[in-house]
Amino acid sequence: MKWLEKYFKAFGLGLQSAMEYRANFIMSILSSIFPMIIQIFLWIAVFKNSQSSVVYGYNYMQMLTYVVVAGIVSKLVATGVEWEISSDIKEGGLNKFITRPISYFSYRISCFLRQKFLQLIIINIILGFILIMMNIKLGLEIEPKRVGIFLISIFLALILNLLLSLIISSFAFWITEAWAAFMILGLVVNVASGGVFPLDIFGQQAMRVLDLLPFKYIIYFPTNIINGKISFTEVGFGICIQCAWIIFMFIFSKIIWNVGMKKYIAIGG
């Protein structure tokens, strides 16, 4: 077990390090509320001016829940590891991992999990609070079973998004100034995952393409579990696909990292 201890320690240290910047953390949560409010007003306006009570296959309540939950889930699964990793690559921070008996890949994952560990608790409390408020004020109803499955699927979404981020971060091995690429990819991934709008908006054709990609399992899928849009059979099927993507992405990210590392070592930090 000794070899695992180092990663646990990294996990703990990261937690402490994260708590050193409490204010920053609280601000980052607050910052996600504003776009959410804008969206809520947008959809309220859309539904008021629409003849039908269903827009893009969502009723009023499902849409509101979607916007709120998707906003929070996208905050939750957001990793930000690209920036840390690319600066490690660019500024030679990788060197201290190359020269010490510790794996950078595993180290990053344990650091990420600790970071999320705190957020997971706090964000879920906030989310629970909002949903209860919506239940009281707007009469939103959620089956308790869905809450449990939702929690499982956001955990899977978190892992999936981390692996995706690791793959995107490896760009930094090939491009020194990778931040432009990160910005673009970050936006594309967020939109393609359903973080901004429900994916149904893009139409049948786009959905067929998105079905083949991993993105929708990051935000769209877990969010639609909780707002009751998809049936339980679809949920079970979706979770299996989430797992399949995780396995595939894990292998892929490992491979791309090994290639990147070889290049890094040849060129130098």
Add this chain to the structure above:
Amino acid sequence: MSIIKVNNLNKEFTYYEKDAGLKNSLKNLFSRKELIKTAVKDISFEIEEGEIVGFLGPNGAGKTTTLKMLSGILYPSGGSASIMGYTPWERKKEFKKQFSIVMGQKNQLWWDLPANESLYLNKCIYEIEDKEYKKTVGELTELLDVKDLLKVQVRRLSLGERMKMELIASLLHKPKILFLDEPTIGLDIISQRNIREFINNYNKEVKTTVILTSHYMHDIEDLCKRTIVINDGKIVYDGDLKKVNEVFSKTKIIKLQLEVPVKSELLETFGKVKDYSGLNAILEINKNDIKNQSKMMLDKLPILDFNIEDIPIEEGIAMLYKKEGDSNEVA
């Protein structure tokens, strides 16, 4: 038996020219101008266990690159190296557990946390036993006089204190080889001296092989019996730094103090006058002539004090740097 053997080590870098700006970053995705620079050219040397060896050279000479190859960070373009029987760039776990590298300009400590947390992380990384760990930390903090600072956030420590913590972190697992890249960079004279003394004592007691790079002459002069001078990627000198002038310079310095002023033309008949002000003069004289010229000077000049000295090591080194490509087949 040599603990480090290096044979014809070579390192070429390809690098790219990039104009400033985001647009050009994207442009670089598709096409780049490629340039090649040879940072290290056919370096060979051997180092015995327990030696302290200094790498001296100007900026960009290839010191750090060599060190990076020896610690497995870089893959060489050619040549071979064997350290304790391992090839560094294979990066075996057993190898990593037996050496340490400290870079003066990079830190391995967690910036936002007290040093003892980072030390503990290293304990976990190197899988050190609790008892052993406590003993080592106790000893090292005592030696470096930083016991009270263990609980202070690293970013609140001074540069010198941080360097001491870095050293402690790198010595926890009792490495057989310690690579130090510019360990005293940016430190004041007293901190520099402290670090030097510590390295020296540690080497004597534990017999750790130490290889350090520096462009501070004094680091190397004080610590290292043996110095490898690198310039432009090549070894231009390998040996005792104090003897560098015996090998390279053909002149000596004579310092004179006169009773009464004499004409500088008169002084010039003995050798090259480097400085003459008031009653003091400094002359540079060819080694072979030194005996004759001294005799003549003592006869002809109103001399109060007379000293023959070697050219300062700094100047000898500067000469080495300047020589670059020509006639440096020593070592």
